[in-house]
Amino acid sequence: MEKRTLPEKIDLIQWANNSAIFKGLVDLNDFERLCESLHKSDELAEGKRVVSVDLTFKRSRVGVPTVYAVVKGQLPVTCERCLEAFELEVDSQFEAVVDGIDETLIDEDIEFGETDDEGQFLLKSLIEDELLLNLPVAPKHDSECIEKDALSHGEIDESEADNQVPKGFEALADLKAKLKGSE
Numbered sequence: 001m002e003k004r005t006l007p008e009k010i011d012l013i014q015w016a017n018n019s020a021i022f023k024g025l026v027d028l029n030d031f032e033r034l035c036e037s038l039h040k041s042d043e044l045a046e047g048k049r050v051v052s053v054d055l056t057f058k059r060s061r062v063g064v065p066t067v068y069a070v071v072k073g074q075l076p077v078t079c080e081r082c083l084e085a086f087e088l089e090v091d092s093q094f095e096a097v098v099d100g101i102d103e104t105l106i107d108e109d110i111e112f113g114e115t116d117d118e119g120q121f122l123l124k125s126l127i128e129d130e131l132l133l134n135l136p137v138a139p140k141h142d143s144e145c146i147e148k149d150a151l152s153h154g155e156i157d158e159s160e161a162d163n164q165v166p167k168g169f170e171a172l173a174d175l176k177a178k179l180k181g182s183e
Helices: 012-017 123-133 158-164 168-181
Strands: 021-027 050-059 065-078 085-098 111-113
Touching: 012 050, 012 065, 050 123, 065 123, 085 123, 111 123
Parallel strands: 085 111
Antiparallel strands: 021 050, 050 065, 065 085
């Protein structure tokens, strides 16, 4: 598959009427918002990181212009436990239509894509949103990347802890007594 530039916006109706197909490798740097969440590396900076994008445009069985999308790749993310980079596998398949279509005409699992003021379908934004939705809130390795001992805080002796930390109202009463004593 060759490296291609994903169009920023398209006329979804025209592309669906022509049964257009887009297949290619898209540079991750084309997705600004996504890059903010990715692990920074030389490969990413040099444009060597890509995702496979396979888009088929056609009309649904009820005539609604639809894009069928398959997005695959590996995203470099930072593990929240050990702060090392690792590859997050993405394999997403979805369908999307223009926002504002009568919901009774489409299946419930179809996504809505946004349009600009001129009615152009924001294709690049749709794909970037899908990639962002595949990112976990706190990425971490599937396996244990650090020893469990490093995560432990030790044991606390409950009797010592109770004696060391004054309770809120006890501390207030002590302060009040000190203030009365200094008058």
